[in-house]
Amino acid sequence: MNVFDIIGPVMIGPSSSHTAGAVRIGRVANKLAMGKIPDRVEITLSGSFAETYKGHGTDRALLAGIMGYHSYSPEIRDAMKIADEKGMGYKFITENLKDAHPNTARIKVFFGAAESVVQGASVGGGNIIVTEINGMKVHFTGENNTLLIMHRDMPGVIANVTNLMHSKYEGLNISSFNLTREKKGGDAIMTVEVDSLPPEELIGNLCKIENVMNAILIRKL
Amino acid sequence: MFKYDAIMELVMAAEAAKENISTLVLRDHAESMGMTELEVYEKMELDYMVMRGSIEEGLKKNLKSMSGLTGGEGYLMNEYARTGKSLCGDFISKAMARSLAVAGCNAAMGRIVASPTAGSCGILPGCLISMQDEKGIPEKDIIMSMFTAGAFGIVIATRASIAGASGGCQAECGSAAAMAAAALVELMGGTPHQCADACAIAIANQLGLVCDPVAGLVEIPCIKRNAGGVVTAFSSADMALAGVAPKIPVDECLDAMSAVGDALPTALKETAGGGLAATPTGRKLQEFVFGKID
Incomplete structure (x- = not known):
């Protein structure tokens, strides 16, 4: 741990777990798509994400991350508008995923008929753990x-x-x-x-x- | 290199070297991060600039949070401070306005520096930017003092916690106020030991503070607790500089905070299950934002 873990990160509020962490889960989907903007995404919000996503802007944060923005990008606030402009369709589903961490999002990314999936959990302080990619169980934080x-x-x-x-x-x-x-x-x-x-x-x-x-x-x- | 597992480790090293704690912490970080001291300093400078931006954003009149529950606290407090009639006086009132502004900026999805968390992001900027803008302390000194604040924060995180979910609000606003108090003492030319005293007093004065956000949102009471944290930071720093001893050594205060955090029921640790969140009005506000939840 260093002083910049304490004074930092620079982020868009309001919540490190429900906003900054959500952006980072979205960014994994962006990296998986090699930075291309999908035709549409379908996002399942589970646990606390499902209950409180509106007040924390978790939905906007996820969309922003999918479009490649960072947890410090002011564009998060307008992520829905930006998605519309870029022609990315989106749909949110609230459902409790089995055996999932309380703050979990599952992102289905569609390019035409091709579909890929990223599932990750926001585990506090903006940190995440990616738990699934395309049906395969994985375990990494994205910190490296x-x-x-x-x-x-x-x-x-x-x-x-x-x-x-x-x-x-x-x-x-x-x-x-x-x-x-x-x-x-x-x-x-x-x-x-x-x-x-x-x-x-x-x-x-x-x-x-x-x-x-x-x-x-x-x-x- | 420092272990950052005891505040007294930093105090003793600084006293032995006859240097400020921040000087040693900057040097230590440059070494461990494989960067020059100037590079590490400039990283902190960037954080300070973001803090300034959050204040500017948060002082705007029509600022509203995402949920619609809060907004405009910074503006109101700043207008009031400008009348010159506040009980706390110009300096403290303006510092409170700045902290409310940053916390309001956070709630409105603006850009902030988590310090140590998003929920407590207004305390450090409220204190430090006021020291530059109202008291004319050079910016370089202020940015250096953030290394003392940050180092104290590492010890707090190591020995206790900086997460509301594990330690309650004492771990968030409590830690932020303690970090700020130490930085303020250094800025006023206090000794390293007085920095530790200020930290101890701030921790002791917020021991047991619960994390009870209405609707689980970082708004009520979080925004106002940032202003409370600013006042605690200044009063703790002043007591330490006056020579009022905390009596309980700083690291023991941190251990107490850790034990109190463990003893707090889950309902009072960021679950919106107790405290203000569980009041009839708190529940009503929750329904207003999220609809009825079974």
Whole structure:
């Protein structure tokens, strides 16, 4: 902890958990969509988010984050208007999601018929935990640069990924590693947090690895 | 490097080095963050500039919160302060107006610096910007004093809490006032030990303050508690500078705050289940904003 955790962050009010944290959950969806504005989004608000989102501007905050704004962007206030201008449709649903943290939002992002999902919880002080991406359980905070590597669960994939990271990008240090899979030999996702910001080309090179379907970098939020 | 687990660690280091606490904290941060002292200082300067902007925004006449429950507190207090008739005097009244303005800016989805939290964001700016604008203290000194405030905040967060959900409002507005009190003492040329005394007095005077936001929103009573925190910060700093000893050492006060926070029932820790939130009017206001909740 340093003094800027105490005096800071700079944020749009009124609530670090219900506003700033909500923006950050939205930003994960934005990173997942490579910064493109979706045709429409469908957002499920659960727990305390469902009960109090209006007074905290949680809905605006989520939309702002999805459109790439930060928790300190004044645009949050006008997020609905901006979404209309950018042609992004949105719908909010209040429903208590099973086994979810009290402040949870589930964002479904649509580009035409293609759909992707991000679920995350705001756990206090503007901090979040992302718990699901496209049906796959994950666990990361967005505080570090995070690589999400979608792949088939086959022997050697992890070794190939970490070898590439080490041999070609010296100084790229892994601070956290997690893997979940649907079933043996099925779809799997690696969540790799790294200390420094990897170069863009790493993503392309990761995708060339056998059995890797896709890779994305979620930059430090 | 500092461990930031006891206020007295900072006090003793500063006394031994015959320096201000802020000087040592800035140096320590530059080292641990891998930046130059100037870079770290400039980061804090940015926070201070945002605080100034929040005051400007929050003093506007027609400011309304998102829920519609609050708004205009900063404007009203500032107009009143300008009449010169306030009981607290010009200086304190204007500082209160500034803190109400920042807290109102927060409620209206304006930009603020959480210090330490969004709910208590008005106390540090209310105190510090008044020291520059009313007493002519140089901006550089003010920004430096924020390192003392921040360092005290780290210790409070480590030993007790700065979250209303775990410690009640004593952890939010209480902590902010204690941090501000320490900064004020340093700005007035007090000793590092007097900074600690001011912190101890501020903590002791807000011990047990509950977090009971009406409708769960950061508005009632949060906005006015920021003005209360400003007054506590100034009075605690003045007592410390006068040599009025807290008697209970500062770190023990923090431990007491932690124990009191643990002992507080959940209804009084940011759940809108008790205190003002549970009053008939509090419930009515909740219905006004969110409709009937079973």
